[in-house]
Amino acid sequence: MVPPARPRKLAKVPFVELADGRLQGVVSSGSDIERVYVSSVAAGTYAFGCSTNNNRPCGGARGSFCNHIRALVTEAVLQYGTERVARYLKADLPDGERTAQTVLTAMAATRPAPDSAKAAASVFSRFLRHLAYLELAPVTTPSPEMQWFPPSRAVA
Numbered sequence: 632m633v634p635p636a637r638p639r640k641l642a643k644v645p646f647v648e649l650a651d652g653r654l655q656g657v658v659s660s661g662s663d664i665e666r667v668y669v670s671s672v673a674a675g676t677y678a679f680g681c682s683t684n685n686n687r688p689c690g691g692a693r694g695s696f697c698n699h700i701r702a703l704v705t706e707a708v709l710q711y712g713t714e715r716v717a718r719y720l721k722a723d724l725p726d727g728e729r730t731a732q733t734v735l736t737a738m739a740a741t742r743p744a745p746d747s748a749k750a751a752a753s754v755f756s757r758f759l760r761h762l763a764y765l766e767l768a769p770v771t772t773p774s775p776e777m778q779w780f781p782p783s784r785a786v787a
């Protein structure tokens with residue numbers, strides 16, 4: 632686990648990761664608290680996808696990045712830092728100040744196409760698996776599910 636480059640609020644984008652050759656994550660709907668969107672941008676091609684958790688395509692992501700994808704990139708930059716996100720996505724950034732907007736503009740300038748990979752289901756199930764860790768009862772005995780978290784201090 633890498634600590635976030637800057638603290639971020641989880642309500643808008645509860646899950647973001649650089650994995651499977653994509654920036655991908657889960658974005659809350661702005662209007663309906665019951666609904667979330669699974670959004671992704673592929674490294675290199677910037678092929679983008681956005682659909683609801685029950686696989687309905689996002690109306691805003693037909694021709695270009697929708698607001699969910701913009702929010703995903705913004706939160707990824709808070710989580711990982713601009714340089715790391717840009718490097719992972721292979722985004723060519725101009726010199727000067729680099730922000731989430733710089734990354735979005737650089738990718739949009741290449742006129743990326745919608746992603747046909749349909750990654751939503753696997754991204755969403757990874758998110759649910761993350762949530763399951765929050766529901767483990769706090770105990771002082773070893774919990775096998777938590778073993779991949781690094782210990783907070785070295786054992787003497």
Ligand SMILES: [Zn+2]
Nearest residue numbers: 681689697699
């Ligand atoms: Zn969307």
